[in-house]
Each structure stands twice: as structure tokens, then as C-alpha cells.
Amino acid sequence: MKVTIKDVAERANVSIATVSRVFNKSGPVTDQTRHRVLTIARDLRYTPNASARSLSTSKTDTVGLLLPDLYGEFFSEVIRGADQTVQQYHHHLLVSSSHNNRNEIEAALRVMRGRVDGLVIMSPHIDAATLNANLPKSLPVVLLNCYVKDSSFDSLNIDNIGGAHQMVKHLIQHNHTRIAIIKGTEQNYDAEERLSGYRAALREANLEVSADLEFPGDFTEEAGFQAAKKILVLPHRPTAIFASNDSMAIGAISALRESEVQVPEEIAVAGFDDIPISKYMKPGLSSVHVPISNLGVLALERLFAAVTEKDNHIKKQDIITTELVVRESCGIHETNNDD
Amino acid sequence: MKVTIKDVAERANVSIATVSRVFNKSGPVTDQTRHRVLTIARDLRYTPNASARSLSTSKTDTVGLLLPDLYGEFFSEVIRGADQTVQQYHHHLLVSSSHNNRNEIEAALRVMRGRVDGLVIMSPHIDAATLNANLPKSLPVVLLNCYVKDSSFDSLNIDNIGGAHQMVKHLIQHNHTRIAIIKGTEQNYDAEERLSGYRAALREANLEVSADLEFPGDFTEEAGFQAAKKILVLPHRPTAIFASNDSMAIGAISALRESEVQVPEEIAVAGFDDIPISKYMKPGLSSVHVPISNLGVLALERLFAAVTEKDNHIKKQDIITTELVVRESCGIHETNNDD
DNA sequence: GCCAACAATGTAAACGCTTACATTACTGCC
DNA sequence: GGCAGTAATGTAAGCGTTTACATTGTTGGC
CATH class of the missing domain: 3.40.50.2300 (Response regulator)
Incomplete structure (x- = not known):
């Protein structure tokens, strides 16, 4: 049923070593021999057995x-x-x-x-x-x-830190002073770094870093949606939301829309990752591009x-x-x- | 450096066959032996060599x-x-x-x-x-x-045929009579089927099937964008666009937006695939859900x-x-x- | 007590390949 | 013409497993 190097060798009247050499271009082989081997191999539909090769070379490709x-x-x-x-x-x-x-x-x-x-x-x-x-x-x-x-x-x-910092700084430069963050998954490395970039930017601008402005999330649209709902009922409503990723930003925007809050007029929203859809949303989602x-x-x-x-x-x-x-x-x- | 079944066997004072039996639960082994082998294997950090195993069993998992x-x-x-x-x-x-x-x-x-x-x-x-x-x-x-x-x-x-048919029929039932389609990649199977579902629905409603309403595309947002631009300059503008997939629908919507054409008021748009973003767009994208x-x-x-x-x-x-x-x-x- | 039956283990061939080393057959040089 | 050098090919060992078969040890029924 299955054809091995041996079959090819026999049919071509050469040793298996020669067939191996042809297939690996290792060592010298006459053009004539090479051609004969290759032809027969094709006729026989021979493919080297990957496992055997791996076993022999300890490489798996x-x-x-x-x-x-x-x-x-x-x-x-x-x-x-x-x-x-x-x-x-x-x-x-x-x-x-x-x-x-x-x-x-x-x-x-x-x-x-x-x-x-x-x-x-x-x-x-x-x-x-x-x-x-x-x-x-x-x-x-x-x-x-x-x-x-x-x-x-x-x-x-x-x-992450630099990206978040840059985005929040951008918001601050444009007169936002109450900026909420929707955090990423608890204990997640990216999440923590983005949070710390956010905080750093606030501190740098002498703005208050407050737990009241930091909302839990887990990088899903749903989490962004929920967080935005909470933000909306805040007594002193933030003017901007920085979501730790685009999915949450999208969820947030969809919550704001549901409550008929204009984005960006009433609340600005920014994300992180710059996933492809960000470009095609309405409004286009400001984000931190990650290649x-x-x-x-x-x-x-x-x-x-x-x-x-x-x-x-x-x-x-x-x-x-x-x-x-x-x-x-x-x-x-x-x-x-x-x- | 690398530890093999042989190393484990030696250390455990058994033959390699026994070790193999322990690892494959094939054949009888005393609890005592099994335990000894397993312990030593763990100590030695032994993992069976996948290539050798594949070679022997002709299975790759x-x-x-x-x-x-x-x-x-x-x-x-x-x-x-x-x-x-x-x-x-x-x-x-x-x-x-x-x-x-x-x-x-x-x-x-x-x-x-x-x-x-x-x-x-x-x-x-x-x-x-x-x-x-x-x-x-x-x-x-x-x-x-x-x-x-x-x-x-x-x-x-x-x-594909059924899905496209269903969507176009839906549009027709809601009084759209000029429905353009943005086609998928030339020669692509899905593309052809969706096109034929579209045509079938039109024919069924005694609406004209015209090449003038069929625009080329290749399943990318860009193609949807370009197609929509062409549709906009049509003398007798369609009232609905059926894009052969969501990406193109998204591209199309973004083109319409750019030209300040209201969706769905002026032109209705529908896609195919129901990719996750469809839900989070504004307006939400009507689509044909594929599991x-x-x-x-x-x-x-x-x-x-x-x-x-x-x-x-x-x-x-x-x-x-x-x-x-x-x-x-x-x-x-x-x-x-x-x- | 003997033997059958079975449980636990061992032995060694096979899986299909690569490759170090051995062999053979040419070359050309002195 | 003999010999070194090299090009082409062959031989066979090994890669780490699985598994059919062989071996040994135990058990229990008679």
C-alpha cells in the first residue's frame, strides 16, 4: 500500500542511500541517476515519511x-x-x-x-x-x-504602558480632565500595564488618580457595555472613557448609544489594539495601533x-x-x- | 541529554517493553512496577518521542x-x-x-x-x-x-443559496424592488452560490435580474467600499444593497456614510456571514448567520x-x-x- | 504433586529514514 | 602504467518506539 524509499530504490536499481541523497540534495549523484530516481518516485507517488525522517534527524520542520x-x-x-x-x-x-x-x-x-x-x-x-x-x-x-x-x-x-500613556495624554491635552478607564482582565499583564500607563499620564498632568474612575472589565464587548452603563450613572460624569481594548470600547459605545449619549460630543471614547473594525465603525474608533x-x-x-x-x-x-x-x-x- | 525509554527502563530495572506498556496502558503491569516506572519517568523528565512513536504506529495524533x-x-x-x-x-x-x-x-x-x-x-x-x-x-x-x-x-x-435567497426575499417583502448585489471573488464557489440565491429570489418575485445591478467584489472591505461608490452614481439608484459578505457590507456602509447617504433610510444594506462585529456596528448589520x-x-x-x-x-x-x-x-x- | 492457565515481564524485529564509512570506478599526473 | 585523488554509489548502524512472541513465575483444580 504505502510506498517507501526502499520501493523507489529497488525500482531504480540503486540503494536507498542514493534515493535519500537525491531527495535531500546531500552528496553527489549523477544527473542521470537523479532523474531516474525522481521519475520513479513521482510514478510511485512516493513521499518521504516525515516521522522516520524526524526520528533520524531529530528535526520536525x-x-x-x-x-x-x-x-x-x-x-x-x-x-x-x-x-x-x-x-x-x-x-x-x-x-x-x-x-x-x-x-x-x-x-x-x-x-x-x-x-x-x-x-x-x-x-x-x-x-x-x-x-x-x-x-x-x-x-x-x-x-x-x-x-x-x-x-x-x-x-x-x-x-502597553507607552501606548496607554500616549492615548490618555492625548485626551488630557484636549481638555479632558475626568477620564475613566475600563480595565482589562484581572491579573492580566497587558491589562495591568495599560492601567499603569493610564495612571502615569494622569499623574503627570496632576490629575487625580481615583478608583472611582477605574472600572473592571475582561476585554469582551459585554464588559465594555456593562462598564459604560455604570459610568453613565456616575454623579460627576467623566467626559472621556479609555477602554483597555477595542472590543470593550465598542461595547461601551454601544451602551452609550443605547442611552442616547453622543459620542464623542458628550463622552469621548478611545480603545487599544486598533483592530480592523475600528476603522469601519461609526464613529471611527480612536485607538492605539498595535502591529x-x-x-x-x-x-x-x-x-x-x-x-x-x-x-x-x-x-x-x-x-x-x-x-x-x-x-x-x-x-x-x-x-x-x-x- | 535527552532521556529515552531506555534510560527509564534501566533505572527502573525493567525492560523497555514494560515501560512502554506502562505509558500506553497496553498489557498487564503490577501496580508496584507501574508506580516505580512512573516515578522514575517523572524524575527523569521523560516524554515519549513522538516521531518514534509515529513511525512505529503510523499514527501522528x-x-x-x-x-x-x-x-x-x-x-x-x-x-x-x-x-x-x-x-x-x-x-x-x-x-x-x-x-x-x-x-x-x-x-x-x-x-x-x-x-x-x-x-x-x-x-x-x-x-x-x-x-x-x-x-x-x-x-x-x-x-x-x-x-x-x-x-x-x-x-x-x-x-449559500438558501441564505442569500432568504435575505433578498426579505428585502423584497419590504418593498425593495431595485436591489444591487456586491459579488464575491470571481470563480469563488460561495460567491457564485450567493449570487444565484440572489437571482433566484428576484426571479421568484418577477423582478428584473440585470447585470447593471451586479457589482464585482472580492470579499474585502475595500471592494465593498468601491462597489458602493459605483452604485451611488447609478442613474436609477437602487434602494438596497446585498453584499456577498459582511466585510464588503461594512466597506459599503462606510462609503455611503462618506457620501452622506443614510443607511438604511436612503439605502438598505445587508451582508452575509454574521461576523461578530456586525452586531456592534451602527447601524447594526443585517446579515445571514452562519454558525x-x-x-x-x-x-x-x-x-x-x-x-x-x-x-x-x-x-x-x-x-x-x-x-x-x-x-x-x-x-x-x-x-x-x-x- | 502435576499441569494448565494465566499474569508479569523480557527479547528482538520492525517502522522508514539519514549518514558515517566502505567500496568501486574513473580521472589525470608523473 | 601505477597511484593518488575524487566522484558515485553501496552497506549497515542507529534514531526511539511498539508489539508479536517467548519466557518465567504463580495459582488452583484434580
């Missing part, structure tokens, strides 16, 4: 992408960038979500190990110890947006560098800068240089 | 998901559903996009073969011949939204059935029904039973 969740455009974009890069390097992409649960993450790590030549991990809840405990020291790893500062790992992080699909590309390029360079690969911790995107929802149309 | 593209929420949702199901069955997910190019699809197929126990293929451009030529007869395959009617394959298709993430789940469940049942698996061609979702963009608020 596959890299793993471990994500906290597979929901929403953010991850979809990361996957897209990753796939693109992986194909370019003639590798394969093993994707898995980890459900944010520590045990499941460990299981996922262990299970990936041995199946991949390298691993990109995007999981806010992971720490260096878990990583070291569950992965062989030799497996190249790139951390994407993880809360691990350890210089023993390559990592890529979004400049998401680029993130996937960068992570994988770094990973392949690590895989290739092996031991003399130098690890780096990079911070990806964000960019302020001003649309209508924050009430400041003009293109001006706020920084 | 991995299934492949071949998508035409990785762009947008649609695929992100399919992947999510797929991942969820795959985890449930303790398998892994190898994802790849095929770039819609025939050669690349063939390459992807060939490369997947041998790495996976089964394959879900979503690729409008593929035909039965290509499939047969590049895949071993024994590999379970589920076609997702492919234009292959062949009963020798399991397949899942969206009821996307469910699609991923269903496809993988079918695949696992095929993998498990092996030879006595009975292939089926299923059509997934869609559902009309009426929001504001088509101008008919009331919840009524249109069918």
Missing part, C-alpha cells in the same frame, strides 16, 4: 504556536503573520490554545515538546519556572507578550534565527512600539502631533 | 486544517472551533493556508500527508481529481465548503469519526443551514417571521 485563546481578531492576525513566515521558511505550524489555565499550559508545553523545533508562546499567565520545568533547555522559545522578564528567553512585548500580524511575523523570524543559530544565538527582549490612531470617537479630528 | 487564507474573523472562528474539538480528542492541530493557488494547494496536500491522521480542507478551488492525485486513498478527509460534490468525500457546505465556529467543530467531529471508524465509515455530504438576522441596516426593525 514544525514550530508550535501556543496561544492563550483563539478568540477574536487579535489572535487571528497573529496566526496569519505566523503562518506566512512559517511557510516562507518551509516549516509547519502546530497551533494550540491553552485556555489560560496553568495545568493546561503545562500539558500543552509537554505535549508540544518533541513535536516541534521551536515554540512561540503567548500566554500572560506563564512564568520562567514553569517554562524551564516543562521544556528542554535546548528548545528555542520566543515569548510573545508574556510577563517574563528573564533574559534567558527571547521575548517580544507590546509597549498585530507583524507580531506573528517578528516572533517567528526570531524563532527561526534561534533555531538556525543554535548555540550562538543571542537572546533579546524587544518592545514593540505602538502608534496613536486618532479617529472620531475621541472628539479630536484634526491631524496634529500629539506626543 | 495530529490532524491538519487547510484553509484558503487566514485572513479575517471567519477563519479565526473556524480555527477556534477546530482547536476546541481537537483538544477534546487529544490530538494536535496543524494549520496551513494555501493561498488559493493550485500548485500551492497541491504542495500543501503532499506535505501534510504523512504528518496527519486526517485532514480538513477548506478550499474553494480544489477538485476531486487533485485531491485523489495528491492524497493516499486511506487518509480521512473532510471537505469544508468546497465545490466537490463527489460522494467519495465527507463534506460540509454552507447553504462559523460550529463549522470547525462539526468538521472535526466528522473527521474523528472517519479516523476511528476506518473502513466502515459512511461518508456524508451535509449542508449547514443559515439563519436570517435582521438588524437596523436593512431598515426593518420589527421582529417578524419572514421566510
